[in-house]
Amino acid sequence: MPEPANLAGTPDDAATDRTPSFRDPALARRFSEEGFVKLRILPSDAAIAIAGRVARLYPHGVEANQPQSNWYLGLIDDDRELALRSARLVRDAIVPSLAPLFAHARCHYASVAIKPGGAGATPIHQHWPTTIDPFARRIACWVLLSDSHGSAARFRLVPRSQRILPYIRHSRSGDYFDGFSEQVERRHARDLELSPGEAVLFEDSILHGTGANPGRQMRVAALANFVGVDMGAAALLPDGDDAFAVIDTGGRDGMAEFLEAGEWPESWRPVSRIANRNRAISEEEFVRLLAGNEAATLDHDPLDAIRSPRSRFSRIVRRAARLAGRWTGRGAPG
Ligand SMILES: [Fe+2]
Structure with missing residues (x-):
């Protein structure tokens, strides 16, 4: 990842090296208020060319590998060499355009995200925390690369939903909005239409999903996740019914190690325990x-x-x- 541009000052007085922020004051304000911004990251033809290079890594297409979902995340491919190649490709392609936007940020991981042709919409969901401080800001970037051939590519989210609950999604939990998930989709979510090279930058904890891919060809997107420059990586796992164990995943290199090895390293260890304040709501x-x-x-x-x-x-x-x-x-x- 290149060093961020050396611009004077920071637009966010509260920002520290533990919380990434936007260098542009207007973007910083919009992001703080709504939890997302939509931006053009690459020229359309450059994005489509990168999508072509990604597609050539998968000459036989992709199989969805996200549990309870319908899309492919390159980061967790069993073929570790392929996982690395695809991650490096998109990292080199998008991080140089993204990193200069941020102060106090480092790229936590990057990956391809591919929706096969004909795949339906991905339901609204919330990501798991991946940092020692589970509520420190993590900025996720979803960049559309491929041409959607006439059908709009949609990203769906619920503005401001990143702030409201100390809810920690984990592998064995439902969502706090399980009781009204249809209403979240119908009444509260907003659709953003993207063309190749455009990106949605959002707080990682915001409620979000992606639209269907009605075309016959795979729809290629790239993910990059930014955290505070000095923020340690962690996994939060349930520890009994009323607490989480915070597992230190190796300081700065947790996701990179996972990408290399495809499994959690033995060096990871519990460092603290926090109360489980998850509650379902109406x-x-x-x-x-x-x-x-x-x-x-x-x-x-x-x-x-x-x-x-x-x-x-x-x-x-x-x-x-x-x-x-x-x-x-x-x-x-x-
Ligand atoms: Fe997601």
């Missing part, structure tokens, strides 16, 4: 949290202010009524 609470736009941390949950003791009591009463209904057979699901 759509009404979701709307109120988005409107409040208050940032969650491990020590502060904006949901506490919304769930007053009175509303907690009424929820307990409703739950008891439901259970009583089930017990007598009246409330059993059909």
